[in-house]
Amino acid sequence: MVHPRFRRQGIFSKLLSISLDECKKRNFNNILLLCDDKSKAANEFIKSIKSNYSFSECRMKCTNWSVQPSVKNIILKDAKNKDICEIENLNEIFFGLASSEQILPEDEEKNNIITYLIQLDNKIIGKIKVDKELTSAFISGFGIIPEFRNKGYGKAALTEVLNNLKKEDINTVGLDVEIRNKNALNLYKACGFKEQSIMNYYEVNI
Structure with a gap:
């Protein structure tokens, strides 16, 4: 998550890249990204990367x-x-x-x-x-x-x-x-x- 004032500057993409590099060092095969169903920005980002939908959880x-x-x-x-x-x-x-x-x-x-x-x-x-x-x-x-x-x-x-x-x-x-x-x-x-x-x-x- 990035503060709204600093979005669309590539910050989250950079954070994700750093995280993936660290996961590779630890021999992880995959990770899960969480995305709020109502977040337009988050959903647009998900569409821009290679990912597969896994499941959804409802907070009650x-x-x-x-x-x-x-x-x-x-x-x-x-x-x-x-x-x-x-x-x-x-x-x-x-x-x-x-x-x-x-x-x-x-x-x-x-x-x-x-x-x-x-x-x-x-x-x-x-x-x-x-x-x-x-x-x-x-x-x-x-x-x-x-x-x-x-x-x-x-x-x-x-x-x-x-x-x-x-x-x-x-x-x-x-x-x-x-x-x-x-x-x-x-x-x-x-x-x-x-x-x-x-x-x-x-x-x-x-």
Whole structure:
């Protein structure tokens, strides 16, 4: 991003060139460029370089929601360091990847980032991460194991998270969701989230 006063002077092109040179030194094969869907300048720049559209994410926000009844057999359990293998397994199921660097839940909790394991009758069926800061929070890494989807458990878990945040006087919650994931989009809308903006991702080969 370049300040509007200094655009159209080749500054971003130069920054990108320097970044690509550094990536080559590190033997990267490609990078992702993020582009706000409503940014005319950014979209024009994307068209001017060799890139391939990859995917888009929608930023959603929920404000001033009300506490809803809990589903008794759905429980949120604070993840501990001993649960790291469980978390990595869930990440691989949900996102098709395993982290190269394990971040321990108890270390993240010191910075108000909490990973909850979602339990159904003592069985772990998913997880959700909540990053809290003053009166706002951001949700990420949310998923339910495939065999338990489309049964209302995702909505129950998200409702429980929102209930807990409301009790902590948090009044704004944000999250990102891939726009092709219609089930997730509908779930978040059903829980009071509204679309705010769209970010497009483009892949650039090095």
